Amino acid sequence: MANQGNNNHTARHGAVPMPTLRRLPGYLNYFKSLKINNVSYVSSSRIAGVFMMDATLVTKDLSYTGVRGKTKIGYNVDELIETMVSFLDFDSCDSAFLFGVGNLGRALINYQGLNQYGLKIIAGFDVDKNVINSSIKGVKIYGIDMFRDLSQTMAARIAIITTPGSSAQEIADLAVAWGVRAIWNFSPQSIKVPEHIIVENTSVYADLAVLLHRLNN
Amino acid sequence: MANQGNNNHTARHGAVPMPTLRRLPGYLNYFKSLKINNVSYVSSSRIAGVFMMDATLVTKDLSYTGVRGKTKIGYNVDELIETMVSFLDFDSCDSAFLFGVGNLGRALINYQGLNQYGLKIIAGFDVDKNVINSSIKGVKIYGIDMFRDLSQTMAARIAIITTPGSSAQEIADLAVAWGVRAIWNFSPQSIKVPEHIIVENTSVYADLAVLLHRLNN
DNA sequence: CAGTGTGAAGTTGTTCACAGCA
DNA sequence: TGCTGTGAACAACTTCACACTG
Numbered sequence: 001m002a003n004q005g006n007n008n009h010t011a012r013h014g015a016v017p018m019p020t021l022r023r024l025p026g027y028l029n030y031f032k033s034l035k036i037n038n039v040s041y042v043s044s045s046r047i048a049g050v051f052m053m054d055a056t057l058v059t060k061d062l063s064y065t066g067v068r069g070k071t072k073i074g075y076n077v078d079e080l081i082e083t084m085v086s087f088l089d090f091d092s093c094d095s096a097f098l099f100g101v102g103n104l105g106r107a108l109i110n111y112q113g114l115n116q117y118g119l120k121i122i123a124g125f126d127v128d129k130n131v132i133n134s135s136i137k138g139v140k141i142y143g144i145d146m147f148r149d150l151s152q153t154m155a156a157r158i159a160i161i162t163t164p165g166s167s168a169q170e171i172a173d174l175a176v177a178w179g180v181r182a183i184w185n186f187s188p189q190s191i192k193v194p195e196h197i198i199v200e201n202t203s204v205y206a207d208l209a210v211l212l213h214r215l216n217n
Numbered sequence: 218m219a220n221q222g223n224n225n226h227t228a229r230h231g232a233v234p235m236p237t238l239r240r241l242p243g244y245l246n247y248f249k250s251l252k253i254n255n256v257s258y259v260s261s262s263r264i265a266g267v268f269m270m271d272a273t274l275v276t277k278d279l280s281y282t283g284v285r286g287k288t289k290i291g292y293n294v295d296e297l298i299e300t301m302v303s304f305l306d307f308d309s310c311d312s313a314f315l316f317g318v319g320n321l322g323r324a325l326i327n328y329q330g331l332n333q334y335g336l337k338i339i340a341g342f343d344v345d346k347n348v349i350n351s352s353i354k355g356v357k358i359y360g361i362d363m364f365r366d367l368s369q370t371m372a373a374r375i376a377i378i379t380t381p382g383s384s385a386q387e388i389a390d391l392a393v394a395w396g397v398r399a400i401w402n403f404s405p406q407s408i409k410v411p412e413h414i415i416v417e418n419t420s421v422y423a424d425l426a427v428l429l430h431r432l433n434n
Numbered sequence: 435c436a437g438t439g440t441g442a443a444g445t446t447g448t449t450c451a452c453a454g455c456a
Numbered sequence: 457t458g459c460t461g462t463g464a465a466c467a468a469c470t471t472c473a474c475a476c477t478g
Contacts, residue, residue, distance in 0.1 A: 016430070017468070017469060017470095018427065018468095018469095019468090019469065019470090020469090021423075021426055021427055021430055022423040022424075022426065022427060023423070024426055025405075025420065025422035025423055025425070025426045026405070026407065026418075026420065026422075026423070029382070029405045029406065029407075029422075030407065033382075033406075043436085043437065043438090044437085044438075045436090045437080050407050050409075051407050053470095054470070054471060054472095056439090056440095056470080056471060056472075057469090057470060057471075059438065059439065059440090060439090060440090060469095060470085063438090063439070063440090068438085068439090069437075069438050069439085070437085070438080070477095070478090071436080071437050071438050071439090071476080071477045071478060072435085072436055072437045072438085072477075072478055073436095073437075073438095073478090074436095074437070074438085075438090088426050088429065088430070089429045089430065089432075089433045090429070092433075094429065094432070102324070102327075103320065103323050103324030103327045103328075104321075104324040106320050106324075107319070107320030107321040107323075107324050108421075110319075110320045111320075113405070114425075117422050117425055117426075118425065118429050119425060119429075157432065158428070158432070165246070165250075181432065182428055182431070182432045184424070184425070184428055188242075188243070188246045188330070189246065189250075190243065190246075190247060190267050190268055192267075198428065198431045198432055200424055200425075200427055200428040200431070201243075201424075202421060202424045203242065203243065204325075204419060205242035205243075205246075205334050206238075206239040206240070206242055206243070207239075207401070207417050207418075207419045208242070208331075208334055208335065208336060208401070208417075209238055209239065209241055209242045209305050209334075210235065210238055210239060210417055211375070211399055211401055211415065211417040212305065212306045212307070212311065212335050212336075213233070213238055213305070213306065214399070214415045214417070215306075215311070215374065215375070215398065215399045215415055216306045216309070234446070234447060234448095235446095235447095236446095236447065236448090237447090260458085260459065260460090261459080261460075262458090262459080270448095271448070271449060271450095273448080273449060273450075273461090273462095274447090274448060274449075276460065276461065276462090277447095277448085277449095277461090277462090280460095280461070280462090285460085285461090286459080286460050286461085287455095287456090287459085287460080288454080288455045288456055288458085288459050288460050288461090289455075289456055289457085289458055289459050289460085290456090290458095290459075290460095291459070291460085292460090
């Protein structure tokens with residue numbers, strides 16, 4: 001397993017549990033909506049109610065980010081947002097290349113929110129002549145063969161793969177060869193990469209399986 | 218927590234661990250690719266290699282579905298696929314309404330694969346005059362106001378929410394009122410529903426958070 | 435009291451160790 | 457020997473119990 005080295009934010013004790021990490025963006029979204037509604041303090045039990053979970057778990061989750069609540073009052077919403085954004089590295093805004101400008105790829109490029117969540121797609125790549133040289137929300141789409149040249153002038157640490165599974169491995173190899181350090185793989189295909197490259201798989205089928213299982217049992 | 222009652226497939230012992238359930242669709246996809254390449258047997262250690270995980274865990278995962286391997290030979294690929302599909306209820310093909318025909322909604326409708334994974338989108342709904350009455354891959358798009366009537370003549374147990382977060386709750390309420398039993402929520406908003414309604418949240422931000430965290434630590 | 439914060443207990447998931455089989 | 461299969465040990469995560477604070 002990859003090293004879970006201690007981070008240098010505000011948290012002191014060891015690694016953040018992964019389930020915690022996955023819940024934090026949801027909290028953040030909720031905190032933002034509170035801010036819009038001019039709510040300035042929120043308690044863990046209130047948060048727990050919204051997400052239908054145990055209040056203590058919320059407290060534990062928040063404590064990993066280093067934020068402190070005030071007894072009897074709760075947590076300051078502005079402080080929560082600031083801490084959360086910085087803890088999740090949503091403020092640094094990493095650059096990414098996107099491969100496969102199909103419906104899903106287009107959806108990700110169009111997601112204006114992604115910038116707020118630490119990711120900036122700086123170029124798209126595809127094999128389809130109809131989309132090459134077009135522009136989506138200011139993001140230019142290039143032919144795959146252009147990647148070699150562009151990856152020299154435009155730097156990105158992240159590659160997003162939204163191609164069909166059949167070309168996922170090929171794209172991954174290409175991206176790794178040209179210096180990408182992490183791959184966000186939306187294809188259903190499992191990809192092989194060198195030890196030091198980070199791969200994060202996103203599969204809607206996993207969620208669908210859980211949904212159907214709960215529905216049918 | 219919802220009842221995890223024993224299922225009536227081949228598995229005998231209690232509930233399937235949720236992490237296992239989430240891994241099964243990935244295995245299934247791999248098994249299908251093996252079949253295409255005319256591979257007829259596969260061992261748990263081989264599977265483990267592809268997914269970079271412990272072989273014993275693969276064995277345990279598979280055993281929950283009731284499939285049995287042959288010592289020294291491994292598991293029969295055809296049998297694996299069949300068992301997996303039936304265990305995950307990917308063969309029954311549940312009907313679903315989709316709300317919010319933006320980029321993501323369109324991506325889901327276009328995903329030809331979804332049918333193979335147990336889900337058939339039978340109608341789309343939106344507020345945008347430009348998409349209402351259009352058709353995507355044979356799926357007709359209606360105005361939200363048409364939902365009341367249509368939900369009487371077209372039955373669906375599942376609602377897919379791909380609207381912006383701001384309208385997610387409203388849509389959820391509507392869907393629940395008209396008899397949907399499960400909601401697949403792609404919006405970043407947490408939604409409140411009656412006890413007996415199943416909600417499955419899919420958020421790309423959770424995965425993104427994990428990716429960025431691993432990259433920056 | 436109504437809230438945070440935290441060590442301890444409990445639960446769930448993963449890995450280890452080894453039995454059995456062809 | 458190379459594989460499945462499984463009970464036991466271990467690790468991770470969540471919940472409980474309770475101290476503390478304004």
